[in-house]
Amino acid sequence: MGTVVTFDLFDGAAPLMSTLAPIVEEAIDVLHRADAMFSTWKDESCISRIRRGEMSLDDAPDDVKTVLEHCREARGASQGWFDPWAMPGGVDPTGLVKGWAAQRSLDVLREANIGGALVNAAGDIASFGGPQEGQRFRVGIVDPANTRRLACVVETPGAIATSGAYERGAHLIDPHSGTPTTRAASATVVGSDLAMADALATALAVAGAQALSMLGELSDYEGLIIASDGTLHATPRFPLAKDVSTTGG
Amino acid sequence: MNYYFGILSVKVTVSKSKITKVAIGAINDGGNSRSISIDQYSIPLLEQETMQAQSGNIQSISGASYTSAGFAQSLQSALKQVGLK
Numbered sequence: 267m268g269t270v271v272t273f274d275l276f277d278g279a280a281p282l283m284s285t286l287a288p289i290v291e292e293a294i295d296v297l298h299r300a301d302a303m304f305s306t307w308k309d310e311s312c313i314s315r316i317r318r319g320e321m322s323l324d325d326a327p328d329d330v331k332t333v334l335e336h337c338r339e340a341r342g343a344s345q346g347w348f349d350p351w352a353m354p355g356g357v358d359p360t361g362l363v364k365g366w367a368a369q370r371s372l373d374v375l376r377e378a379n380i381g382g383a384l385v386n387a388a389g390d391i392a393s394f395g396g397p398q399e400g401q402r403f404r405v406g407i408v409d410p411a412n413t414r415r416l417a418c419v420v421e422t423p424g425a426i427a428t429s430g431a432y433e434r435g436a437h438l439i440d441p442h443s444g445t446p447t448t449r450a451a452s453a454t455v456v457g458s459d460l461a462m463a464d465a466l467a468t469a470l471a472v473a474g475a476q477a478l479s480m481l482g483e484l485s486d487y488e489g490l491i492i493a494s495d496g497t498l499h500a501t502p503r504f505p506l507a508k509d510v511s512t513t514g515g
Numbered sequence: 516m517n518y519y520f521g522i523l524s525v526k527v528t529v530s531k532s533k534i535t536k537v538a539i540g541a542i543n544d545g546g547n548s549r550s551i552s553i554d555q556y557s558i559p560l561l562e563q564e565t566m567q568a569q570s571g572n573i574q575s576i577s578g579a580s581y582t583s584a585g586f587a588q589s590l591q592s593a594l595k596q597v598g599l600k
Contacts, residue, residue, distance in 0.1 A: 430578065
């Protein structure tokens with residue numbers, strides 16, 4: 267299991283690599299530390315020790331407490347469709363950690379004083395600014411029915427996360443049934459914070475189009491579902507790019 | 516399993532409109548082969564070039580997960596074609 271993370275930095279003034287490199291190194295370090303703390307694939311990570319009952323939450327580092335607090339918020343906001351406590355093996359914040367880590371990694375890049383930056387962690391994206399002054403980043407959503415093409419393009423306000431079966435199959439657990447279930451081919455959420463967007467996209471992929479109205483109650487997040495028949499279903503203010511034709515719906 | 520992050524390669528692009536794009540790949544590789552890691556880094560760039568033609572100007576893509584072995588395999592042949600392997 268490996269995750270590709272890419273960093274894209276944009277600025278009209280062509281900053282020097284000698285200025286950018288140490289900042290990017292620090293941003294990468296954030297990801298490394300998050301992986302050491304939260305990877306369920308590592309026996310010695312904090313989360314693995316907590317899952318085995320070897321570490322209590324009170325003794326856990328602040329970052330673990332922060333992430334679990336984000337998980338509680340996301341569980342509430344998603345009306346239980348995202349629930350790390352309903353996962354087999356003990357609490358599993360994996361559905362939110364990637365977004366949380368990438369968002370913190372992006373925040374380090376603000377030190378570079380550049381016009382825009384994008385951190386893409388295997389399709390979950392945190393960003394600020396844009397490719398040019400006054401422009402938002404345009405992100406293509408991979409068509410779950412054909413991963414060599416795009417279903418649509420989104421003008422992201424900051425964070426964008428997509429969840430779904432894609433090539434890994436039905437790996438998302440439905441907290442209500444305890445079994446792997448996906449009711450959408452893919453679900454995309456945009457908003458201000460990637461940790462929340464990540465969790466909400468996971469929730470939306472499990473719950474399907476019925477849960478789009480749940481997003482309507484959150485002022486800061488919009489969602490899109492691509493159904494297994496290829497149709498697109500979105501919340502009213504979801505920022506689809508108008509100049510691009512979509513594959514369905 | 517060993518996980519590591521590192522800077523794989525740095526590509527600086529200065530376009531006619533004076534936008535600098537710096538693309539730096541950082542990978543967390545739970546596997547063993549460095550060549551697979553490089554392939555996985557290259558995937559987003561190659562795919563984006565294919566997709567640019569379809570969608571006009573985009574800066575990134577969301578939804579594909581670049582972790583499957585099958586994906587890496589199909590990429591290896593693509594890399595051969597462009598002379599990167």
